[in-house]
Amino acid sequence: MSASTGTTTSTNTGTAPSRGRTAHPGGRPGSLATAIRLAPSRIGYEVRGYFRQGDTVFFTFLFPVLMLALFSSIFSGDLSPAGLTGDPANGTDTVSMSTYYLAGMVAAGLLLSGVQNLAIDIAQEKYNGRLKRLGGTPMSPVTYFLGKLGQVFVTGVLQAALTISVGVLAFGASLPTDAGSWLTFAWVFVLGLTGSALLGVALSSVPRSGRSAGAVVIPVVLALQFISGVYVASFQLPESVQHLANLFPLAWLARGMRSVFLPDDFASLELGDSWNLGQGALVLAAWLIVGFVASRLTFRWNRRDA
Amino acid sequence: MTSTPRHPSPTPPAVVVAGLHKHYGAFRAVDGLDFTVAAGETFALLGPNGAGKSTTVEILEGFRRRTSGTVSVLGEDPGQAGRGWRADLGMVLQELPEGEVYGSYTVREQLAQQARYYPNARDVDEVISAVGLTAKAGTRIRTLSGGQRRRVDVALGIIGRPRLLFLDEPTTGFDPEARREFWDLIRSLSSDGTTILLTTHYLDEAAVLADRVGVIIGGKMRALGRVDEIGGEAARVPVVSWRGDDGEHRSQRTETPAALVAELRTRLGEPRDLEIRRPTLEELYLDLVREHTTATKEQAA
Numbered sequence: 048m049s050a051s052t053g054t055t056t057s058t059n060t061g062t063a064p065s066r067g068r069t070a071h072p073g074g075r076p077g078s079l080a081t082a083i084r085l086a087p088s089r090i091g092y093e094v095r096g097y098f099r100q101g102d103t104v105f106f107t108f109l110f111p112v113l114m115l116a117l118f119s120s121i122f123s124g125d126l127s128p129a130g131l132t133g134d135p136a137n138g139t140d141t142v143s144m145s146t147y148y149l150a151g152m153v154a155a156g157l158l159l160s161g162v163q164n165l166a167i168d169i170a171q172e173k174y175n176g177r178l179k180r181l182g183g184t185p186m187s188p189v190t191y192f193l194g195k196l197g198q199v200f201v202t203g204v205l206q207a208a209l210t211i212s213v214g215v216l217a218f219g220a221s222l223p224t225d226a227g228s229w230l231t232f233a234w235v236f237v238l239g240l241t242g243s244a245l246l247g248v249a250l251s252s253v254p255r256s257g258r259s260a261g262a263v264v265i266p267v268v269l270a271l272q273f274i275s276g277v278y279v280a281s282f283q284l285p286e287s288v289q290h291l292a293n294l295f296p297l298a299w300l301a302r303g304m305r306s307v308f309l310p311d312d313f314a315s316l317e318l319g320d321s322w323n324l325g326q327g328a329l330v331l332a333a334w335l336i337v338g339f340v341a342s343r344l345t346f347r348w349n350r351r352d353a
Numbered sequence: 354m355t356s357t358p359r360h361p362s363p364t365p366p367a368v369v370v371a372g373l374h375k376h377y378g379a380f381r382a383v384d385g386l387d388f389t390v391a392a393g394e395t396f397a398l399l400g401p402n403g404a405g406k407s408t409t410v411e412i413l414e415g416f417r418r419r420t421s422g423t424v425s426v427l428g429e430d431p432g433q434a435g436r437g438w439r440a441d442l443g444m445v446l447q448e449l450p451e452g453e454v455y456g457s458y459t460v461r462e463q464l465a466q467q468a469r470y471y472p473n474a475r476d477v478d479e480v481i482s483a484v485g486l487t488a489k490a491g492t493r494i495r496t497l498s499g500g501q502r503r504r505v506d507v508a509l510g511i512i513g514r515p516r517l518l519f520l521d522e523p524t525t526g527f528d529p530e531a532r533r534e535f536w537d538l539i540r541s542l543s544s545d546g547t548t549i550l551l552t553t554h555y556l557d558e559a560a561v562l563a564d565r566v567g568v569i570i571g572g573k574m575r576a577l578g579r580v581d582e583i584g585g586e587a588a589r590v591p592v593v594s595w596r597g598d599d600g601e602h603r604s605q606r607t608e609t610p611a612a613l614v615a616e617l618r619t620r621l622g623e624p625r626d627l628e629i630r631r632p633t634l635e636e637l638y639l640d641l642v643r644e645h646t647t648a649t650k651e652q653a654a
Contacts, residue, residue, distance in 0.1 A: 075437060075472070076436060076437045076439070076440040076470070076471070076472055077435050077436035077437035077440075078437075085469055085470065088466065088469055089466075092458075092462070092466050095457075095458070095462070096457050096458065099457035099458075099493075100457060176446065177455065179416065179446065180444070180446060180509070182416065183414060183415075183416075183439060183442070183444040183446070184439055184467065184470045184471075184513070185436045185437060185438075185439040185440040185470050185471060185472075185513070186436070186470040187436055190470075
């Protein structure tokens with residue numbers, strides 16, 4: 048090194064193995080303990096990078112809020128367990144359409160923060176050389192994935208909080224008051240966001256260039272939102288479309304969130320007149336496993352040849 | 354620094370490559386390479402585009418699998434080595450055209466983050482100063498010039514205090530002044546004992562920095578040795594050049610240049626534009642490439 052660093056390196060006159068490597072303040076590189084210890088700073092780094100990408104902030108972070116504002120403004124009617132109602136005072140309980148949309152947008156946020164965010168982010172990292180450069184450092188892939196998962200959770204929680212706040216404060220959506228609903232919210236949120244993050248990692252291997260990543264990922268995510276009761280209420284969709292949507296996680300995330308934000312008797316609007324949370328949990332868990340296995344099989348630090 | 358080895362080396366070589374092959378179908382990208390890089394040495398791999406330099410370096414870095422042969426880097430097989438092995442390596446990879454690898458972070462943020470991965474990292478601010486980016490430490494990397502971004506790459510390559518540093522075409526796109534500053538940095542790393550494996554297209558860079566060079570053409574090592582030995586004795590015969598009475602450039606190769614100049618002096622008086630020099634590494638290198646191209650064409654014919 049130049050003169051400025053001479054003081055710290057002057058003792059290293061050769062490449063003798065005794066270069067002070069016995070004292071590892073950071074732990075042994077490559078060990079699991081080191082990998083986990085490095086995760087918090089990696090998460091901070093990832094979150095900072097996320098919020099410095101203008102397109103990510105708009106199309107992933109703010110998108111559910113913008114769509115909530117848009118749909119709540121256009122469709123401002125009320126909803127009863129029998130469906131849309133023009134007359135709110137007909138004896139049954141009603142909620143505003145904005146509450147229905149809030150549930151859908153919170154669910155869509157889980158998909159965007161996981162699948163859309165990571166699929167595009169990691170595909171770009173692969174093609175702009177960042178992953179390869181990371182592969183040349185002693186940083187463990189465990190740290191890398193904890194960083195990504197942490198980023199997804201930090202931004203997902205902030206996104207849900209923002210979406211719910213805007214829904215309640217600006218559009219009069221109602222919040223559940225019982226602990227049971229919030230417990231449902233918690234498990235749907237954690238299971239959904241984890242699965243969504245893993246599916247994002249898996250999907251990141253599909254685009255063939257960094258530039259095409261958005262073009263590959265966004266249509267998939269958008270189509271799912273249209274058939275899964277996010278933009279169009281699921282009870283207004285043909286049953287065949289609802290059955291198709293139920294093969295994918297988003298419809299179950301949206302249904303789970305509706306079970307949280309809507310009163311119980313609104314289950315009559317769902318297929319089978321039930322929230323069917325048990326089946327939802329199974330489908331979400333199955334997709335989580337699919338995401339995990341596909342990530343393990345497809346992820347590479349670089350396009351390493353055979 | 355002086356030529357290597359300075360002493361009989363007590364430490365094992367940093368890199369040992371024997372019988373290395375990398376084939377893609379019928380194409381032999383690397384076709385039987387043997388070389389060794391001693392600990393503390395600066396070794397340059399030269400060769401035209403597509404000669405197999407980068408493939409070789411990527412095999413040594415653990416990014417590519419080999420078809421056959423044995424490779425040892427800091428005592429380990431790069432194809433098998435764990436992440437701990439990388440703590441002793443620094444890599445400055447070839448620049449990508451997009452050049453926006455860490456765009457949204459500042460120079461200091463990126464270096465501080467990467468420093469955490471190494472057990473014995475250098476001081477972040479000292480490294481920033483060593484690559485001449487102190488004034489830009491708080492600037493987002495995206496807004497830096499191409500040359501400044503390359504210095505960030507170099508800084509990231511040395512932040513972990515590597516025992517072995519790979520530099521893959523490190524100064525492409527540098528202006529002459531930046532290149533000289535970069536050379537000073539590499540020399541100081543070398544004098545601290547860092548082993549350096551350099552690939553470059555700039556023959557002057559190899560001549561200035563490297564203790565030894567290897568010339569790879571067509572996947573094979575065509576020449577290997579100290580910079581002042583490359584090409585053998587015959588290739589190094591001095592060239593005397595001058596301008597004749599008719600204004601024409603003349604040149605003659607001779608083992609006894611002083612005698613030739615004395616003879617010119619008696620014949621022509623003071624010869625104009627007189628020069629005596631040994632062929633530069635660049636001339637020797639171009640001769641080697643030309644020989645190979647001719648040989649390949651003859652084979653094909």
